[in-house]
Amino acid sequence: MTKIKAAIVDFLGSNCTIETYDALKSRKYEVEIIKPDESNIEKYNLIVLPGGFSYGDYVKAGRIAKFSPVVEEIKKINKSNKKVFVLGICNGFQILTESGFLKGALIENITDKFICRDVLVNFNNQNFTLPIAHKEGRYYIENFEDIKDYEIIKYIDNPNGSKFDIAGLYDKKTLIMGLMPHPERNMITPFKAKGGSIIFDFIENEMRQNGII
Amino acid sequence: MKTFKFKIATKLKEEIKDPKGIVIEDISKKLEILNSPKIKAGKYYEISFEAKDKQEADEKIKLLAVDILTNPIIETFEVIESIEL
């Protein structure tokens, strides 16, 4: 079997690039770290927008990153019939909503504070633990109707005031997934729970079903 | 008692580095939206409350701005609008 080709987009201010790299490597992927002005991304099976504070997140988390060439490229791929799986983690999820790839918005937590905690989530009929670490992670959408076609990763005990307990979204049609929790932090670290692997088992399965790999 | 409504903006003092303003300057230059931009970021508040008269309202708003909305060592505030409802 050929290896999964993955790229991590390292924005200025991203700070979870290295551990995302290590986590993908632990799944035996072929991994490259690319810059946001990279335009040749069709060759990858998986594009990951990592966590962090792209461009400082001073204006609004994810706002400035949406102007990157790589985001334009993802748009192009979306319109064509080529298939690439896109995963946005934390700041990556914020970039995905700011860019309009996933509906809704991520705003300041209801507590108005950063929250670093292990949370229980439900996805694909399983409950498992993942860590969250964010300040702007409260998912907002007016009507549930708008996201009824998405698969939903749900908080069991909503930590940040997200509408409909939404921790993450997956759009099956476009193969785009956004997650506020950090799966990469619960995959490779000794003594830590390994909930992150459940997310990547799912992603690999989706890639297989859609003929990406 | 009368009701007053204030619109107030706060920002870092002119000579103090404003990282948020700089990031917006940079991206607006990069995307060629603005020519040689100078941007100062700040915060905006709408506040309504009751007071005896305009003078008392002004005094109270100053107290709030200096004690709570800003640290006068690094920030300034500006009353953009004040109206009696």
Next chain:
Amino acid sequence: MELYKKLNISDFLYEDIICRLKRKPNDFETYLFSAMHSEHCGYMHSKNYIKDFYNKNNHKDENAGSIKIKDHHLFFKIESHNHPCAIEPYQGSMTGIGGIVRDILALNARPIALMNSIKFENTGYHFQGVVKGISDYGNSIGAATISGETIFDEAFKDLPIVNVFAAGIVKKDKIKLSKAKKDCLIVLLGSKTGVDGLNGANFASNPLDENSNRQSVQIGDPYTKNKLIEATLKINSSKNTIACQDLGASGILSSTSEMAYKGNVGIELYLEKVHTQIPNIKPSEIMLSESQERMAFAIKNTPKAIEEIEKIAREYELEYSIIGKTTNDKHYKVFYNNELLGDIELEILCNPYGYILKEGKQNKKPENKNLDLKRQFENLIQNKNFSSKAFIYEQFDQNVKARTCFSQNDNMIGIQYLKETNSFVGYIIHSALGDTAKNNVKNTFLHCYRSLVSCGIEPKGLTNCLNFSNPNYIEVQNDFLETIETLKNLSFEYKLPVVSGNVSFYNETKENKLKPVTTLAFVGCANKKNIIPFALKKDYEIYLLNPNDQTNFKIENEMKKYIFKNKYITCPIGSLGLIGTLIKKSLFYNLGFEINLENKEFYFKPYLNSYLIFIPKGQTPEKSKIPLCYIGKLVDDKIKFDNLSYDIEDIKKHYQKFGN
């Protein structure tokens, strides 16, 4: 008034400068002396004493010290940012972290761990600003806030104590020192130099008063710092880079002069070359500005070296300027548009006068009155420091970079996995506050030591941050000498190197003078099989190891051996005493306990020289050379000791009083 007086240089020091220069310094030079011969930069009241600790590490004169882990070095240091946090807590704590991170970075070590020890009168203005600053800055620069402590006490009225720790890892052959050589260019990288944080060193060397103004406030910019970290690590990994120094207190002045002084060369600076934030900034302001997010490098004077800097700066969207060069004459010369503004021998500029301190009268607090157990218990649960600190540490990213195995979220000290060496590092920061300076140091030292031991981690080294009031007071001098002496003796006795340190004097306002606060941070190492994760279950039996409360190196070492061998779940007893420690540890798992002690004084005595040991029901503990005494067990819903009984639901209300 003469300029030197305006700049807070004492007549005595001014005379000393004139005597060594054999002339009066000109105005520009006077500005330089006001910064370099301030307490903050020059360590004048402490420099004769702080080098006496046990210290095997060979980076003594660097920005931070290290312990060796296989073929890597872990550099770490702790620093105070009390003065800036007193007048602008949010920016103050941000730039405090920024500063300590740069110290680590200067050695080409990647920052991987942060800790903080913060103290306030209450949860008001200072507390809120400092916590938000640590959260906003620390979380975004990619180093995990692995542990920390917050203490509330009236003693910190208007005098918040903010001590921050950073650690970073570097391969031995990649370490970059701060000694410049001949024929180097001096490069300044990062933010523009502005008037923020002007002369902060001088400001931090005086009591806080109404003149503590805005010019001393530095503005933190974590995004630029993030870029600066990556760019600096790249530049420092090049063979064309000879030395690196961060820009902290007294900015360009202290970084460039120290690089030259340590390298035994001279330096010439051309200030018109510095990239500045505003056009009309004065030369003395350029020298003393503490604008954040800047680093200085001495690079080889070759086109290739310059090209390399240019490339890296462009990649990270940072500005740089080449501001000077090294010379052979051991002088510090500053030019502005070809005009020579100042010329001082580096030996005079960088080696200020060192005071001799005197031992004086003891500064003792009266002993606590003996209260009955019920009253003591009520005092404990009313104590602000009893409550859960989850509402604080949950605001700090404890896991970024996925190295964190355990942290405060797990009811434990910070433990990280070092993938570079396939080993584990434990971190603890603490400061005991009690009756005398000597006892505080001893309790702090032993508590840190035991906290590492209790997780199966071998203590390897420590760093200190000493916070005092005005060093001109005889009782402060006495407390300081006692602190140094105690720490020195302990470091030799336990053979634990004090690899780095920081002294903060002048923590006083008109109404409040700080009692001595010694903050220590310990670092230790372990392999995976040695680590003892902490987790409690109902019916675990509780033992007290060393129930006699005696301590010396031999006893501590025996206890360590016993714990390492048997790997029982264990914890030391902290500031809240045995009952307080047990409640905090067991409530995390929704458990209570029933215990009885023979010596009733030991229920609430802080820093009892013992470990609590938890053993699953039915197991008999292994024999121990140090007495081991059964005291009770963990139960579901009650806290019972002596003849008292409390419902844990009631205690929880007090424990969670600061929740969201």
